[in-house]
Amino acid sequence: MGGSGDLPKVVNGAAERIIRYRGAVGAAPVFPEHPPEAVRAALGGPMPDGPSDAAAVVDRLADAIEPGLVASTGPRYFGFVIGGSTPGALGADLLTAGWDQNGFNAVTSPMAAVIEDIAGEWLKDVLMLPATASFGFATGAQGANTAGLAAARHHVLAQAGWDVEHHGLAGAPKIRVIVGAERHATIDRTVRLLGLGLDAVQEVPADANGAIELGALRSAVAEVDGPLIVVSQAGNVNSGACDDLTAVCDIAHDGGRAHRAWVHVDGAFGLWAAASPTHRSLVEGLAQADSWACDGHKWLNVPYDSGYVFCAHPAAHQAAMAYSAAYLIGQGGDARSPSDYVLESSRRARGFATWAALAELGRTGIADVVDRACALAQRFATQLAAEPGMHVANEVVLNQVLVGFGADDRTDHVIDLVQRSGECWMGATTWHGQRLMRISVSNATTTEADVDRSVAAIRAAHAAA
Ligand SMILES: *Cc1c(COP(=O)(O)O)cnc(C)c1O
Numbered sequence: 270m271g272g273s274g275d276l277p278k279v280v281n282g283a284a285e286r287i288i289r290y291r292g293a294v295g296a297a298p299v300f301p302e303h304p305p306e307a308v309r310a311a312l313g314g315p316m317p318d319g320p321s322d323a324a325a326v327v328d329r330l331a332d333a334i335e336p337g338l339v340a341s342t343g344p345r346y347f348g349f350v351i352g353g354s355t356p357g358a359l360g361a362d363l364l365t366a367g368w369d370q371n372g373f374n375a376v377t378s379p380m381a382a383v384i385e386d387i388a389g390e391w392l393k394d395v396l397m398l399p400a401t402a403s404f405g406f407a408t409g410a411q412g413a414n415t416a417g418l419a420a421a422r423h424h425v426l427a428q429a430g431w432d433v434e435h436h437g438l439a440g441a442p443k444i445r446v447i448v449g450a451e452r453h454a455t456i457d458r459t460v461r462l463l464g465l466g467l468d469a470v471q472e473v474p475a476d477a478n479g480a481i482e483l484g485a486l487r488s489a490v491a492e493v494d495g496p497l498i499v500v501s502q503a504g505n506v507n508s509g510a511c512d513d514l515t516a517v518c519d520i521a522h523d524g525g526r527a528h529r530a531w532v533h534v535d536g537a538f539g540l541w542a543a544a545s546p547t548h549r550s551l552v553e554g555l556a557q558a559d560s561w562a563c564d565g566h567k568w569l570n571v572p573y574d575s576g577y578v579f580c581a582h583p584a585a586h587q588a589a590m591a592y593s594a595a596y597l598i599g600q601g602g603d604a605r606s607p608s609d610y611v612l613e614s615s616r617r618a619r620g621f622a623t624w625a626a627l628a629e630l631g632r633t634g635i636a637d638v639v640d641r642a643c644a645l646a647q648r649f650a651t652q653l654a655a656e657p658g659m660h661v662a663n664e665v666v667l668n669q670v671l672v673g674f675g676a677d678d679r680t681d682h683v684i685d686l687v688q689r690s691g692e693c694w695m696g697a698t699t700w701h702g703q704r705l706m707r708i709s710v711s712n713a714t715t716t717e718a719d720v721d722r723s724v725a726a727i728r729a730a731h732a733a734a
Contacts, residue, residue, distance in 0.1 A: 504539020
């Protein structure tokens, strides 16, 4: 029991399950009603005393869980900013689990390390980032923001003559962190985790579509003469707006300053605009920034967890993140050590799935994923804006659409009805003082027919509300 003799049965069984599940996900209710109590009844109770057959265990798990799965890999899930997984990335991710390599460094897994080398270079290429930038494969944009801003903290304090890695922050010159009013909340968590404290954050207003307001940024930057980090954004989670990165970098890097400010770009999904010749202008100037965060598990449609941090100052990146230990000295030769660039030590070998997505889609395939999602977002906006009693609240520049249905409570009611319909799933947000339906088109399999079917579901909910 539980030995390797079960492996073919377990793996084939799981593979068949995945094939069946994914084959049906487009037709299934998008957010099925399946109470957690049913799972507790099936899988809970006392901790088992002894072993069980592995294949039976996996079957029991899948039987209990599958009826309640959110169809976020399907074509009509438009909640948050959640991608699916391409077949190639999914296959590589299954291998990743099967191979179970420790992605820590080139000794724990030379293959996990070398694939990150390759995929990291490809990512920089397709995202139009400097070829000399360092990179790390993170859990997601949260981890990437944290690694990028740790490098920033190191660098801006080093410029002020302070070694934060040794001395810490007590007694250090104070760092200012200038952010846009509509930054992602992970930036604030990062500021807390890095010990900078929320009092270090200076918020600059956002413009009508949620991008950082440049005049206000210029004034805020001019008032700081000490160490300064500016956090910019490509892809506002509500509106999709991208900051004017050329202007942000010009303002922050103004040569009149005693210390050069560091510009970090949170581009969890918006950075992918760079991969599309049609949408690239939205993130023009991005290569002038100092660090970047991006996700694979959103718009690239790599399975969770998959994020990337890039840094234009590899020495600062390493100084902030790398460590050594007696058992690591002299190991791995000249190979790049993946753990020197992210928060984790032992971890999943994240490079395989990303490599597969990039190889499967290619440059034109990625551009196509981005362009199609943007066109489908426009399709939503055009159709919904034409409906009496509905309005589109944002300028649809990317893949995000915000829709209002009159009064706030009515909007919430319509969203609730749409979510219960099982036809599609969109979340709610409050943006510029209004309750709104938030639509994100991030799944590579979504078609025009899926949008039209979802519009019909929204129209029906609006009529019933
Ligand atoms: C999703 C998102 C994040 C957080 O990313 P995770 O992948 O959830 O860690 C940060 N910033 C932006 C702009 C995002 O859209």
